[in-house]
Amino acid sequence: MTSPARNHFLRATAAQVTAAAEAANPMRHATGHELMLAQLAEHKRQLRQIQSIERKADAKRAMLPDYAAWVQGVLDSDSGLQDEVFMSVMVWHIDVGDFAGALPLAAYAIRHGLVMPDQYQRTTATLIAEEYAGMAIKAAEAGQPVDTGTLSEVATLVEDQDMPDEVRAKLHKAIGYGYIATVDTQQTAEQQQWSRKFALEHLQRALELHDKVGVKKDIERLERDIKNAAPSVAREGDGKG
Known part of the structure; x- marks a missing residue:
């Protein structure tokens, strides 16, 4: 059992040690x-x-x-x-x-x-576009979900910013891949078709900006899928009518 005198001594000693440590700390006056x-x-x-x-x-x-x-x-x-x-x-x-x-x-x-x-x-806009695009493409290629909503907001955010065309193309490629990944999650043939069409628009824009962006085969595949799915979409539309 400690006495009041011992407790006082310990508190005083601790205060002295703390004060000495703070005095030796170069960050003691830091903001x-x-x-x-x-x-x-x-x-x-x-x-x-x-x-x-x-x-x-x-x-x-x-x-x-x-x-x-x-x-x-x-x-x-x-x-x-x-x-x-x-x-x-x-x-x-x-x-x-x-x-x-x-x-x-x-x-x-x-x-x-x-x-x-x-x-x-890199400029801020270039880094933001390239980093978002790079991570999204990596996720899509690994079969992971991609937040197309956020990617679209990024595209809007940097729309009027100057950057290399290759970087902007990469961002459109990422958005396109994101929409491709949503096709199988859609509940109706019409919704799936819209996902394919949104993906196609972004991949075509990516190709316009940079012809070596690596989306030509993806575009061909999407065009083929859109054409093949058209009868199912039409039948679904007739059924609603």
Whole structure:
């Protein structure tokens, strides 16, 4: 059993140790943003130690909650100030496949004309379009669902932004692949046909922008499927009448 005197001694000693540690801490007078930058630097250091892309994504997914309050504060303030932390977190959301979570950050960055940190070597709009497209195409090719709604919002978001035609073509390819993936999930032949037609429009636009985007066979297949499905759609329409 400890005495009041011993408790007082322990509290006083703990306070002294804490004060000494704070005095030795170079971040003791840091602002919130400086603390976030220090955390980002430490997390990036940890990520550089990971060779696996899949494991890097897992690590980023675990790190993202540490930035949630900061990012929400930036969005709420709507100040438009350049912020390396905010821009890095936006990319990480895309990297882990959180398309919907990244969208408000992307919209904010485009609206305020924020630029990417130097290591990304691309304009903000180019990076957003290319990263979204790349992740979506990868998911579609792996047979995973693709959020076509978010991809379409991204296309609208960067519509008036300058970027290489190859990048915009890749985004249209991603949307097209997303619609192809929805065909089998539709309940009626008419809905399936609309998915094919939306996919075809985006793949044709992708080909117009970049003839080596890799969609020619997909277009041929869609045109054939649309033609073959037409009688079923017509019969379904007659049955409704």
